[in-house]
Amino acid sequence: MNSTLFEKSHNGRSGINIPKQGLADAPSLDSSLLRSAKAELPELSEFDVVRHFTRLSNKNFSIDANFYPLGSCTMKYNPKIQERVGGLEGLANLHPHHITNNKTSLVQGALKSLKILEDNLKEITGMKAFTLTPQAGAHGEMTGVMMIGAYHKKKGNNKRYVIVPDSSHGTNPATAAMVDYDVITVKSNKDGSMDLESFKDAMSEEVAAVMMTVPNTLGLFNPAIKEICDIAHAHDALMYYDGANMNAIMGVIRPGDIGFDVIHLNLHKTFATPHGGGGPGAGPVGVGERLIEFLPDLTVDFNEEGYFFGTPSQYTIGKVSPFFGNYMVLVKALVYMQTLGREGMINASRKAVLNANYILSKLKDHFDAPFKQYCMHECVLSAETLTKEHGVRAMDIAKYLLDFGLHAPTVYFPLIVKESIMIEPTETENIDTIDYFCQKMIDAVELAKNDAEAFKTLPITLPISRPDETKAARSLNIRWQA
């Protein structure tokens, strides 16, 4: 029953023949340097290992098998061609220290791919330059806010605060804290946008940056965005664009055109690289004029002789990553971009928004719908009435769906909507899947009205039912001990 590899281990079993040594053993190191006992790793045959992990894989939901209406996560289909490209010998086995050795002649193809990706990202976002080194969205956020810090330091500005709206992703305030800024949280108005008057009140000469997600985490576009940019800039505060929701607006708006100074993108969202169960991602950061000189160490340049490494400016924030971040993830994102092209990207955003509005229109009369206007690529519903009248919460709805092979939507985020259920279908789901999902959501409401108690035991068809999370934290067991 859910046995670990360690319980399946048998002394003397082995899953691999390592290459022959073919030469004599060297004299042993001094025993003071050697470990006293072999590291306790499980002993298994290759087939044991294959069966174990294949069975584990069967206990996962995945985008290939299940619909993930996960708001803010953009779980779209990951095209298979990405993997074939990722397996190319000239990419997979390329040693990064050719960079350290400055052997550009050995890595022309890799540098060219990075340059093409950078040019694509600049055109998509309207930003002036990109760093490809951050390894995840949150890593990109940190890189961006560090550049903002370096900008103010160079100008001798005395800045202490970063403004975030109360609907922001948790990484925004956490990132501000990583760069030693204090956070000012500004409330949303009844339309779900950052309240302009509260924002003006919060703004001062001590504000370093304003971090915004566009469209916001309620799936809405804030039409006052340009005004917010202008007010911030008047106080020499820089505008940060959290690109987590870029999938809504490709070809529609460009953060650079609006006046944003810095943006991070999540290539594992908008540009379809696989999530891998929680990573690796990639979080390139684009900047406008004001921040170019602060870009992290390691860029690509080009002249008539070929591609080479850029010389970092004296004001660079330094290295955030050893080389070009998660290079192989960058490659997969470029594969996706080249496949879609201009029209494909515009169409992807349109269909993502169409799918989300279709869901909103089908469900808004069955749930509370705090924001009834057209949404962008995701919509937010609420189970507040169901909770009040029947004691059925957003999490119960989420668990109900699991039994039908539907992943749960994002629940309890954004924090500003009670019992929120945030749904992002993405453009790659077809109408049949979406109709099925909507029907199951409506069925859940019916069940809540007729038999609210039934939710307590859900899910029933998965490898486990609801786990006791309190127990996990109280009697901590985070490694196997025989």
Added chain:
Amino acid sequence: MPYTPHTQNDVQRMCAQIGIKDETELFQSIPNELRAKSFDLEEGLSEFEVFENFKNLASQNDTSKISFLGGGYYDHIIPTAVDALSTRSEFYTAYTPYQAEASQGTLQALYEYQTMICNLTGMEATNASMYDGGTAIAEAALMAVRISKKRKKIIVDSGVNPIYIKILKTYLAYHDLEVISLEVKHDGTDKETLLSMIDESIAGYIFQNPNFFGSIEDYSEIIKALHNVKAVAIMSSYPIALGILKSAGEIDADIYCGDGQSLGNYLGFGGPSFGILACKEKYIRNLPGRIVGITEDRVGKRSYVLTLQAREQHIRRDKATSNICSNQNLMALRATIFLSLLGKEGFEKLALQNYNKSEYLKTEIAKIDSIKIYNQNPTFNEFVIELPISATQFIDKMEEKGFFAGLKLETLLENFQNRVLVSTTEKRTKAQIDSFVASVREII
């Protein structure tokens, strides 16, 4: 259109349901003056054309030479089962395991990963992985500051991978902290100077063992001195070395960091790899990142869940231990499969073979009169050679002979002209090593 399934009929049905004529109406909240000024991208390509493009790009990279290049990134064997299992789309295309019931596969694999990392490092707690070895060190330093109740000084040994030190300095630059560099004494730690620096103002000391030059030392006494003043000992290493060398736990280090590339992951021009971050159990609440624990479901069945989430950004926002949101999950999964295949005996054997092959190369190359082995300490799988010619000349000439001969140290370290870091792994045969030495002899 690629990857959008909508037929004209679907679009009409959906628009009718929404009450619009055309999908572009949905964007009406966006004022015209904010619309994109340009969107000038190439036309989309067929899968065949895209693959040809990338085949062509890949062919403009050189992976054809016999490699003696290491320095934190190594050409180790990757068993076929690692690729076969980790690319199963049930792992590969899954989301972060927040819904435990629908993610038991990923969660159990991570629990097994955590167990293996603890057993390798001798630590009692670890997270589900960080971005890479460099960012893991930076997060470890921030942990040390929190553990030491806001002491301001971190000593970093110059034997730590210089690229990691650069990342550390970037991360720490925005806090009121001081990073003190301890210069190496020849190829190892300057213990005398270090001991004179350790006092109650020090939050922690970061060292790498074997260090960036491959040298192995005993840090037990240093760690005692650190603990006497309640400072935190942070050990970084190249994890294959843990197959035979003393673990962080055995020398009583408080935090362990490392880069997981060598555990079943491709070089991939530097990424993705993953970072290992492990610590003593008493410091677990200071540990950033995801952690998986065992619990029971409502009928008492063993279940795996993300736990201690109150440390993390999605709960604590600006009070979180870090802003990290993801882990390098797929790479950690690969490492777990890799280590399961090698097992207890195989992992030691692999480490020993790396040591033996490197010692053989060292002995053979030392027979060349004009070349000196720079290391005075014993080494594990790599060492530094001092050349009578420039490192650039050496590397270029060896490339013509069919070798990636090693890492030029002068680009990372001052006063390391004419010195090259040379590495071996189990993949290098005796014949390749002999041919390497013969070529060195010819070009010098």
